[in-house]
Amino acid sequence: MTxxxxxRNIRIxxxxxxxxxxxxxxxxxxxxxxxxxxxxWGRNKIMAAVYGPKECHPxxxxxxxxxxxxxxxxxxxxxxxxxxxxxxSRREVxxxxxxxxxxxxxxxxxxxxxxxIEIYVEVLQSxxxxxxxxxxxxxxxxxxxxxxxxxxVVGCAVGKVAGKIVADxxxxxxxxxxxxxxVACMPNLNLVTLLQSDGAMSKEDFEEAFxxxxxxxxxxxxxxxxALLEGYTPQKEDE
Amino acid sequence: xxxxxxxxxxVDVLRRQQIEEGLAADRRLDGRKANETRELSIEVGxxxxxxxxxLVRLGNTAVMVGxxxxxxxxxxxxxxxxxxxxxxxxxxxxxxxxxxGPPDEDTIELARVVDRGIRESxxxxxxxxxxxxxxxxxxxxxxxxxxxxxxxxxDATSYAAVTALASARFKKVxxxxxxxxxxxxxxxxxVSTIPVSVTAGKVGEFLFLDPTGTEEAVMEARMTTTFDxxxxxxxxxxxxEGFFTPEEVLRQMEVARAKAKEIRAKIKEAVxxxxxx
Numbered sequence: 001m002t003x004x005x006x007x008r009n010i011r012i013x014x015x016x017x018x019x020x021x022x023x024x025x026x027x028x029x030x031x032x033x034x035x036x037x038x039x040x041w042g043r044n045k046i047m048a049a050v051y052g053p054k055e056c057h058p059x060x061x062x063x064x065x066x067x068x069x070x071x072x073x074x075x076x077x078x079x080x081x082x083x084x085x086x087x088x089s090r091r092e093v094x095x096x097x098x099x100x101x102x103x104x105x106x107x108x109x110x111x112x113x114x115x116x117i118e119i120y121v122e123v124l125q126s127x128x129x130x131x132x133x134x135x136x137x138x139x140x141x142x143x144x145x146x147x148x149x150x151x152x153v154v155g156c157a158v159g160k161v162a163g164k165i166v167a168d169x170x171x172x173x174x175x176x177x178x179x180x181x182x183v184a185c186m187p188n189l190n191l192v193t194l195l196q197s198d199g200a201m202s203k204e205d206f207e208e209a210f211x212x213x214x215x216x217x218x219x220x221x222x223x224x225x226x227a228l229l230e231g232y233t234p235q236k237e238d239e
Numbered sequence: 240x241x242x243x244x245x246x247x248x249x250v251d252v253l254r255r256q257q258i259e260e261g262l263a264a265d266r267r268l269d270g271r272k273a274n275e276t277r278e279l280s281i282e283v284g285x286x287x288x289x290x291x292x293x294l295v296r297l298g299n300t301a302v303m304v305g306x307x308x309x310x311x312x313x314x315x316x317x318x319x320x321x322x323x324x325x326x327x328x329x330x331x332x333x334x335x336x337x338x339x340g341p342p343d344e345d346t347i348e349l350a351r352v353v354d355r356g357i358r359e360s361x362x363x364x365x366x367x368x369x370x371x372x373x374x375x376x377x378x379x380x381x382x383x384x385x386x387x388x389x390x391x392x393x394d395a396t397s398y399a400a401v402t403a404l405a406s407a408r409f410k411k412v413x414x415x416x417x418x419x420x421x422x423x424x425x426x427x428x429x430v431s432t433i434p435v436s437v438t439a440g441k442v443g444e445f446l447f448l449d450p451t452g453t454e455e456a457v458m459e460a461r462m463t464t465t466f467d468x469x470x471x472x473x474x475x476x477x478x479x480e481g482f483f484t485p486e487e488v489l490r491q492m493e494v495a496r497a498k499a500k501e502i503r504a505k506i507k508e509a510v511x512x513x514x515x516x
Contacts, residue, residue, distance in 0.1 A: 061242060069480075070242040090347050096241035097344045097478075104480035118240070181475075191482040195462065197475035198359040206472050206492065214485060 004162040004176060011161070013170055020156070020168040020216060021127075023223055025137065027144040027231035035145025037227075039137035042170055043127035048137040050145040053115035067112035071100035073134055075123040095131050102135050102155070102184040102194035108148040117147065128174035129157045135184045135194065140224055144231065153193055154224055155184035156216040158209045160199060165209050167216050179205070183213035187221040190214075241344050243480065246336040247456035255457045262445035268453060269298075274494055276437075276449035279505060281398065283406050283513035291407025291428075295399035298451060299389035304381060304399040308409040308428070310370065310419070311378030321368025321376045325354035325400065327383040334388040350383065352476045353397050353436070356465035357381070360434035360473040363404060367429040371414050379404070379428070390451040393463045393476075397436035398506060405430050405510045432468040435503045437495035441481060446491055448498060462491055466499040 009017055021042030030036035033049035040046075056062040073095040077083050088096075099121065107117065119142070121134045132155025139153040159169040160179035174180055179199030185192050192214075201209065250258075258268060265272050277298030286292035289305035311322050327350035331339050342350070357363065368377040381400050385392055408425040440450035440458035450458055459481030465474040472492065477483065483491070 061244075068242055070240045072240040090351060093241065093344050093347045094351050097348055098476075100241055100243075101478060101480050105482045116242075186482070191484060192477070192488055193482045195475055195477040195483070195488060197472065198355050200360065200467060200469075200471040200473045202471055203492070203496070207489065210485070210488065 004173060005164055005166070009164070011166065012172060017164055018167045018212060020219065021170065023220065025140060025223060025227035027140050027227055033141070033145070035141040035143070035147070037137040037140035037144060039133050041127070041129065041133040041136075042168070043125060044123070044130050044133045045125040046130065046133050046137050047122045047124060048134065048141040049120045050117065050138070050141045050147065051120075052117035052145070053112040053147070054118070056114060056116040062114050065113050066109040068116045069100055069104050069107065069109060069119070070116055071096050071103070071119040071121070073099050073121045073123070073131070075126060079123045079126045098194055098196065099131060099135055099138065103138060103142065103153050105191065105193050106139065106149045106151050106153045106186055107142065108150065111148055128169040128171045129182070131155065132157050132182050132184060136220055136224055140227060143228055151186035151188045152221060152224055153184055153186055154217045154220040155182060155194060156213055156220050157182040158213040158216065160201065160205060160209065165205065165212060167212055179209070181209050181213060183210065183217065185214060185217050187218050244343060244345070246345065248452060250453060250456040254453070258454060258457055259443055259445075262442055262447060267447065269451065273445065273447040274498070276498065276502070277451070279398065279502065281402055281506060281509040283402055283509050289403070290409045291403040293399045293402035293406070295395050295402065297391060297395040297398070297449065299387060300391060300395045301387035302392065302395040302399045303384045303386055304396070304403040305384070306403045306407045307380045307382070308407065309378050309380065310375055310412065313369070313373065313376045317365070318373035319369050320365035322378040323358065323363060323365065323381065324379070325350050325357065325381045325383065327353070327385065327396065329385040329388065329392070333385050337388070348476075348478070349392055349396060352393055352463055352474065353383070353400050355474040356397055356434045356436050357400065357404065360432050360465065360467040362401065362430055362432050362434050364429040364431060370412060375414065377409075388452060390453070390455045391438055391449050393438045394436050394449060397434070397465065398502065401433055401435070402506055402510060404428060405433065405506070406513055433503050433506055434465050434467050434473060435499040435506065436463055436465040436474075437498045437502070438463040439491050439495065441483065441487070446487060448494070462488070464492060464495040466496055468503065470496055470500065
């Protein structure tokens with residue numbers, strides 16, 4: 001088996017233990033959507049679109065006091081090594097739900113009663129940490145759609161690989177590592193909106209990893225904020 | 240597409256207020272304190288046709304789990320390991336809000352969270368479940384039938400699934416000259432640890448264990464944590480359209496860790512007593 005972390009604490013892709021993969025985020029990438037964002041996070045390539053607030057279908061799902069939030073996380077068949085059948089897998093159904101629940105606390109849904117807000121996440125190429133990348137992109141797309149929010153939502157996963165706590169697992173580390181701990185939060189309000197984990201962690205491991213995840217969320221937030229600012233800064237014509 | 244379904248009983252504003260005021264005084268509608276769970280009863284082996292089974296009642300919630308151990312083919316990426324699948328069905332008999340049909344997102348999440356607790360704790364040593372590596376392995380099917388719903392399906396299902404696995408017996412097979420030969424002796428599954436899930440609900444600033452159906456209808460967020468026999472955290476799942484502060488997360492971890500120990504003792508005792516009969 002390959003050595004996941006070498007003697008000098010360097011990971012298989014050359015990163016330090018707490019170093020994130022390169023992240024590129026851009027808003028306003030789709031013409032028809034009310035809001036959109038595209039994120040590249042390591043080898044993840046993910047497009048998020050927001051439609052709404054719009055008429056709620058089917059009507060019996062309409063909520064009298066707030067907007068209905070819908071979310072679909074979907075992987076294209078070519079996004080993974082094998083071909084993923086296009087119909088939603090159990091994993092995609094679960095991720096759709098937890099991504100929705102990670103974003104919902106930030107959105108002022110009560111401002112738009114009897115409407116629906118739809119979030120679509122399409123994973124074009126997947127790598128480790130696609131759910132937190134999706135949340136980061138979808139939250140930027142919500143902001144791009146002009147939907148009022150209490151805070152942006154950002155995510156970052158931390159894990160345990162070869163006995164060490166490391167930030168932002170890539171595909172190989174995710175598959176061969178011991179622990180994956182994806183976290184999403186509203187960074188300015190310091191509130192956790194997504195928390196999952198798998199793999200055995202002692203109390204100390206968890207506390208270290210959780211703290212690191214929240215710190216890294218802050219770093220992702222700065223990138224996300226920058227992307228939104230850039231999306232709304234008039235571009236010079238000669239460039 | 241995933242959107243929140245209204246599957247809870249209707250709870251009016253006054254009842255919601257009563258729940259919040261009760262939590263502030265550490266007294267819930269059914270008289271429990273925040274960190275008390277409901278009465279847990281575990282019946283081991285109610286279904287003799289299954290390799291392992293359990294009927295768990297947690298308050299008024301009732302869940303039956305049957306384990307079937309068959310022969311199957313391994314996944315290409317784990318040719319030397321057995322296969323384990325958790326499948327859940329919240330039956331239409333269980334609540335007026337359920338109807339027959341394919342599993343919805345809540346049911347899929349339930350199955351996947353229970354699956355993760357079992358898989359990530361390495362409860363069953365999957366490497367011991369290979370017959371002929373790359374060709375034939377044991378396939379362990381954990382099928383969940385939710386019979387009656389009154390909140391906290393996650394924990395009730397987890398306890399039932401773990402009990403059914405820990406008490407399962409099956410006949411091993413071996414391959415001789417290309418033919419499958421079944422042994423006479425009944426053996427246990429290679430079980431090393433007992434993962435126990437503990438779920439908390441959150442209303443306002445209050446966290447409480449083992450929510451009832453009424454509490455689930457008003458609560459904003461949920462946190463399910465699963466611990467192995469060494470008290471390590473092995474799976475976590477936040478749910479609901481609310482949030483937790485980082486302090487709440489850290490505090491809840493320790494409350495849940497202590498509670499998991501208590502419940503593990505009950506599961507072990509139930510499995511042990513059933514083994515004597």
